Amino acid sequence: MAEIKTIAVMGGGQMGSGIAQLAAVHGFDAWLLDTDYNALSRATKSISYSIQRLVSKGQLSQAVSKDALGRLRYTLNLEELSSADVVIEAIVESEEVKKKLFLELDKIAKSSAILASNTSSISITRLASATSRPKQVIGMHFMNPPPIMKLVEIVRGADTSDETFNATKALAERFGKTVICSRDYAGFVVNRILMPMINEAFFTLYTGVATKEDIDVGMKLGTNHPMGPLELADFIGLDVCLSIMKVLHAGLGDNKYAPCPLLVQYVDAGRLGRKRGIGVYDYQ
Ligand code: CAA
Ligand code: NAD
Numbered sequence: 001m002a003e004i005k006t007i008a009v010m011g012g013g014q015m016g017s018g019i020a021q022l023a024a025v026h027g028f029d030a031w032l033l034d035t036d037y038n039a040l041s042r043a044t045k046s047i048s049y050s051i052q053r054l055v056s057k058g059q060l061s062q063a064v065s066k067d068a069l070g071r072l073r074y075t076l077n078l079e080e081l082s083s084a085d086v087v088i089e090a091i092v093e094s095e096e097v098k099k100k101l102f103l104e105l106d107k108i109a110k111s112s113a114i115l116a117s118n119t120s121s122i123s124i125t126r127l128a129s130a131t132s133r134p135k136q137v138i139g140m141h142f143m144n145p146p147p148i149m150k151l152v153e154i155v156r157g158a159d160t161s162d163e164t165f166n167a168t169k170a171l172a173e174r175f176g177k178t179v180i181c182s183r184d185y186a187g188f189v190v191n192r193i194l195m196p197m198i199n200e201a202f203f204t205l206y207t208g209v210a211t212k213e214d215i216d217v218g219m220k221l222g223t224n225h226p227m228g229p230l231e232l233a234d235f236i237g238l239d240v241c242l243s244i245m246k247v248l249h250a251g252l253g254d255n256k257y258a259p260c261p262l263l264v265q266y267v268d269a270g271r272l273g274r275k276r277g278i279g280v281y282d283y284q
Pocket of ligand 1: 049050051053054057119120142143144145147148149190191194226227232236240
């Protein structure tokens with residue numbers, strides 16, 4: 001595997017912007033691509049804000065922060081990713097949309113490039129099947145917010161090579177992350193365990209067992225979680241939570257993974273969480 005110098009991140013939402021920031025802070029040339037100009041404009045602001053927070057906490061020097069901001073480039077032009085040694089996909093959690101993008105990535109990216117997906121739940125084997133290079137396709141699942149959370153979950157598809165796995169693991173470690181490995185089953189490790197808990201919190205609210213505040217305080221103070229499950233769902237995005245529950249339900253075939261009707265209704269109403277200013281809680 002050639003040395004990794006340039007990383008392209010597809011999708012400038014909350015995850016993609018955090019991943020591009022990590023890449024730039026750790027010395028890589030980083031491209032952030034999106035199809036939506038407004039998303040890139042929001043990403044520029046959130047990356048500057050996040051880097052500034054790290055500088056003010058003394059976790060990043062002024063010099064590194066300046067270098068990182070200089071190494072980051074933003075574009076709407078997919079062709080720019082032809083210079084990347086690794087492409088990390090972080091677009092919407094839809095198998096259909098991701099497969100379409102992987103088909104495109106395969107055509108544009110250099111033949112040696114690794115195509116990684118930050119998917120929360122979708123089969124890496126199926127995403128890889130949209131490309132002519134399944135050996136170089138892998139799951140590289142960061143946690144939200146990527147600059148802060150210490151874990152990357154790596155998922156090998158049916159054909160992922162050892163070379164791709166080793167290079168991806170080394171990259172995650174260069175980002176300062178601890179790596180866990182998961183086999184390619186719906187939701188992998190973290191979301192297979194986390195999302196049913198969040199879904200159960202919605203059922204607890206839906207069936208009137210307790211208020212949203214009491215559910216969250218119960219889990220924060222009762223189990224020492226930094227956020228309650230409903231607050232965390234708003235932080236992740238209710239659309240993302242619902243998409244993951246649907247993948248778990250379809251992929252694991254057990255009714256215990258059926259999404260709570262209240263979660264479905266919030267998403268139908270556009271209450272997607274913090275990113276929309278309203279979810280379970282109102283942030284406006
Ligand atoms: N950039 C830079 N710094 C950030 C940041 C960001 N984006 N977000 C938070 N921080 C830093 C702050 O500077 C602060 O640093 P210190 O501890 O040194 O003071 C620290 O994080 C805490 O920040 P705040 O006081 O503002 O907020 P908080 O105490 O509520 O912490 C949090 C924020 C780190 C997000 C914390 O609430 C937390 O850990 N929540 C749970 C997050 C979690 O579970 N993530 C995983 C979700 S599941 C997933 O990601 C997988 C999936 O596929 C859905
Ligand atoms: P988001 O909604 O914040 O951002 C998605 C971005 O992708 C948007 O800016 C959108 O314009 C862009 N996009 C959509 N289609 C595109 C395309 N074809 N090409 C380029 N850009 C496109 O979503 P997010 O929360 O950042 O999630 C992104 C991915 O990361 C999903 O697969 C999600 O499951 C995964 N993930 C999310 C979290 C989380 O907590 N939100 C955590 C880990 C992993």
